Amino acid sequence: MGPLDGITVLELGGFIAGPYAGQLMGDYGARVIKIEPPAGDPIRNWGVMRDDIGLWWPSLGRNKESVRLDLRDPADRAVAAQLCSQVDIVLENFAPGRMAQWGLDYATIAKENPRLIMVHVSGYGQDGPRATDRGFGSIAEAMGGLRNLTGFPDRPPVRTGVSLGDATAGLFAVVGALAALRERDVSGVGQEVDVALYESVFALTESLLADFQLGGVERSRAGSALPGVAPSNVYGTEDGHELLIAANGDSLFQRLCTAMARPDLLDDPKYQTHQARGANAAVLDSIIEEWTSALPVAQLEKLLDEHGIPRGRIYTPQDILDDEQYAAREMVVRMPVDGLADPVPMPGVVPKFSRTPGAIRHVGARLGEHNDAVIDELGLAPQAG
The missing domain is CATH 3.40.50.10540 (Crotonobetainyl-coa:carnitine coa-transferase; domain 1)
Known part of the structure; x- marks a missing residue:
C-alpha cells in the first residue's frame, strides 16, 4: 500500500x-x-x-x-x-x-x-x-x-x-x-x-543569473572541476580507475594533507584558505593527482575513508551491480519479462x-x-x- x-x-x-x-x-x-x-x-x-x-x-x-x-x-x-x-x-x-x-x-x-x-x-x-x-x-x-x-x-x-x-x-x-x-x-x-x-x-541553475547580472560573472564550462572550489575533481589512479575526491573545506583539506603525508601544503599561502585554494585549483589538482596516480583505487578509497574524506569512484554499470551499498538498499531490482530468459535489472x-x-x-x-x-x-x- x-x-x-x-x-x-x-x-x-x-x-x-x-x-x-x-x-x-x-x-x-x-x-x-x-x-x-x-x-x-x-x-x-x-x-x-x-x-x-x-x-x-x-x-x-x-x-x-x-x-x-x-x-x-x-x-x-x-x-x-x-x-x-x-x-x-x-x-x-x-x-x-x-x-x-x-x-x-x-x-x-x-x-x-x-x-x-x-x-x-x-x-x-x-x-x-x-x-x-x-x-x-x-x-x-x-x-x-x-x-x-x-x-x-x-x-x-x-x-x-x-x-x-x-x-x-x-x-x-x-x-x-x-x-x-x-x-x-x-x-x-x-x-x-x-x-x-x-x-x-x-x-x-542556482544563482546563474544573479552571478551574471549582479556579480559580473558568467558561469561557463569547467570540465570536471567545481569553479572556485578546490579540491573537488576527478583524479586518476595507478590501476586505471577514476576517483572523485571532494575535500573542499578547511578541515577536509587538512585531513587530505594528512592522508597524503603533505603537511607542508597547509603552510603554503596558496592553499591556506578556501578562496586561495579555488584560485590555485589547477596546481593543487596536479599535486593531488601525482599522489593518486601512484596508488591503486582500493587502497586510495580505504585511506580516504580512514581520514573521513568524501570520495566516489566513477561508476560503470558493473560497479553499480557489484556495489554493497546498492545491494543493501535494494536499489537494483531484477524483474522477469515475458520473452526474455534473464530478468531485467532496473532502478528501485x-x-x-x-x-x-x-x-x-x-x-x-x-x-x-x-x-x-x-x-x-x-x-x-x-x-x-
Missing part, C-alpha cells in the same frame, strides 16, 4: 517526460492507466533491444495498465473522455492545444469531474510565443542554460549521458501533481499544472517510505493488455480486436 494508494492517474502521451512522471506515481502506489496509440508508445522500441524487446520499456512502463486507443477516432476519444471524468489526475504531454481539439481539455472535463487535476508537460508551457513549438529534452537543456555549463571550456557543450531535461520535467510534474492533490484536500476542487521542459531545467523506487513503501508490482505491460478490463469498468462493450 504505497503513499498514493487510492489515487488513479490517466497517462496520455509518449516518449519520456510524461511517462517518467507516470512511472514514479505508479511506484508510489497510484493506479496508472496508460493510453497508447495503435502502434504503442515509441519507447517500446527505443534504445537497446534484446530478442525484439526494448530494454527501456520494462522500467518506464512499469506499474501501468496499457489501454490501446486511437484518439483520432471519435469512439475512442469518447472512451478517453469517460476515463478522464473518473480519475484523479490526467497526465498528458501532447502539444498544447491538442487536448482541446479532442474535447479532452481541462475546461471541458472539469465540468464532469471538478476534482480533476490535469498535469500538462510540454517543451515551452501552455502559453507564450513558443508554446506550440516542438520541444524535446535536449532542446530544453540548451535553452534552460544547462548545456552551456556542461563539458570542457575548449570544446563544444556536451550531453550528460541521460535524458536529463525529460527526467527533470517528469520530477516537477510529480511535485506539481502532489501539491495539487494536497490543495484539493482543502478546497475540494482540482486545477491544472503546467510543466515546461525548459523551465524545469532552468530551475536547476526512490525515495523510500518507512510506513507505506513504494513497489515495482509489474513491468511494462503488453500493448493493450488491459483494454477489456478497463472498458468493462466503464460499462462499455469490449472493443473489437
Whole structure:
C-alpha cells in the first residue's frame, strides 16, 4: 500500500517526460492507466533491444495498465473522455492545444469531474510565443542554460549521458501533481499544472543569473572541476580507475594533507584558505593527482575513508551491480519479462517510505493488455480486436 494508494492517474502521451512522471506515481502506489496509440508508445522500441524487446520499456512502463486507443477516432476519444471524468489526475504531454481539439481539455472535463487535476508537460508551457513549438529534452537543456555549463571550456557543450531535461520535467510534474492533490484536500476542487521542459531545467541553475547580472560573472564550462572550489575533481589512479575526491573545506583539506603525508601544503599561502585554494585549483589538482596516480583505487578509497574524506569512484554499470551499498538498499531490482530468459535489472523506487513503501508490482505491460478490463469498468462493450 504505497503513499498514493487510492489515487488513479490517466497517462496520455509518449516518449519520456510524461511517462517518467507516470512511472514514479505508479511506484508510489497510484493506479496508472496508460493510453497508447495503435502502434504503442515509441519507447517500446527505443534504445537497446534484446530478442525484439526494448530494454527501456520494462522500467518506464512499469506499474501501468496499457489501454490501446486511437484518439483520432471519435469512439475512442469518447472512451478517453469517460476515463478522464473518473480519475484523479490526467497526465498528458501532447502539444498544447491538442487536448482541446479532442474535447479532452481541462475546461471541458472539469465540468464532469471538478476534482480533476490535469498535469500538462510540454517543451515551452501552455502559453507564450513558443508554446506550440516542438520541444524535446535536449532542446530544453540548451535553452534552460544547462548545456552551456556542461563539458570542457575548449570544446563544444556536451550531453550528460541521460535524458536529463525529460527526467527533470517528469520530477516537477510529480511535485506539481502532489501539491495539487494536497490543495484539493482543502478546497475540494482540482486545477491544472503546467510543466515546461525548459523551465524545469532552468530551475536547476542556482544563482546563474544573479552571478551574471549582479556579480559580473558568467558561469561557463569547467570540465570536471567545481569553479572556485578546490579540491573537488576527478583524479586518476595507478590501476586505471577514476576517483572523485571532494575535500573542499578547511578541515577536509587538512585531513587530505594528512592522508597524503603533505603537511607542508597547509603552510603554503596558496592553499591556506578556501578562496586561495579555488584560485590555485589547477596546481593543487596536479599535486593531488601525482599522489593518486601512484596508488591503486582500493587502497586510495580505504585511506580516504580512514581520514573521513568524501570520495566516489566513477561508476560503470558493473560497479553499480557489484556495489554493497546498492545491494543493501535494494536499489537494483531484477524483474522477469515475458520473452526474455534473464530478468531485467532496473532502478528501485526512490525515495523510500518507512510506513507505506513504494513497489515495482509489474513491468511494462503488453500493448493493450488491459483494454477489456478497463472498458468493462466503464460499462462499455469490449472493443473489437
